């Protein structure tokens with residue numbers, strides 16, 4: 001019998017206690033019990049995002065919140081910088097084009113991080129640029145963009161900084177207010193350890209101001225409407241009650257473990273996995289700013305990375321991810337964020353070794369496991 005293991009960068013495993021919490025009988029989304037719950041969700045989100053800004057909750061996958069950060073901030077024809085260092089960066093351009101805005105594409109070679117000076121130069125060159133859209137962690141390449149430094153650049157301009165932290169928030173520290181991030185977006189199914197279905201957006205004062213001038217069409221994802229209702233602990237529409245209950249349980253779990261400890265544990269899993277990659281004689285796809293949330297590995301010469309992914313899925317029911325678009329067949333990606341233990345990481349390493357050996361790659365079997373065990377043993 002095969003036990004399914006989710007070790008891809010989303011969706012990640014959900015703690016069994018959280019699944020059980022969500023199995024409670026449904027309550028009505030307009031009941032006083034639920035309003036009280038909504039209040040606790042808002043407070044918990046502010047704590048997690050490290051912000052005093054309102055953090056809106058949407059019933060959608062993460063892309064819904066990305067979509068809302070375009071439709072609620074911009075007007076037709078508006079220019080905005082899209083940092084494109086991977087598949088998710090490209091999504092900004094697609095969104096802007098869908099809404100009839102004008103993307104100013106800042107292409108970054110996949111595997112590298114954006115240089116804040118490049119953004120600064122573009123903003124200086126064209127003061128009409130309304131926003132900068134970027135990923136905290138570009139999940140398709142494993143690269144963490146320098147968000148704190150980017151915020152220093154946008155702070156001195158009229159542009160609003162929108163950070164997609166769907167895979168980063170909860171994996172490592174993204175202190176919204178301390179760094180001065182105008183909009184931070186996240187979703188439930190990555191480091192937040194929940195099933196897919198919730199998206200979040202924290203909205204700061206500079207973004208609220210731009211929102212007032214936005215004339216793009218919006219309805220379901222209207223920030224103004226949700227700010228009004230969520231401000232009094234109600235969703236404008238029917239809330240996904242079980243996911244809210246799950247989210248409150250996750251907040252309890254984070255409180256018990258400590259957010260800093262979660263960041264530390266994630267970093268150790270990442271360090272152990274990266275040590276295994278080195279022991280195999282393989283290279284990371286991320287040439288700089290390799291994030292702790294996940295690792296993207298270049299497959300050996302002559303081996304299709306999709307075959308590694310397929311081997312794990314078919315033989316062991318272990319789900320890791322392959323590459324997307326231009327990286328397809330070249331890389332495989334393994335998550336360290338969320339409810340993944342060091343033994344899950346060792347399982348992934350062990351399974352990848354078996355796949356690599358089965359696919360004909362020559363290396364010392366067990367070298368990656370040993371390298372990772374050493375890191376875990378010393379942590």
Ligand SMILES: *Cc1c(COP(=O)(O)O)cnc(C)c1O
Nearest residue numbers: 061062063088139164166167187
């Ligand atoms: C997962 C992810 C998203 C959201 O994708 P959905 O499928 O809509 O949840 C957005 N940005 C990044 C960087 C992601 O990793």
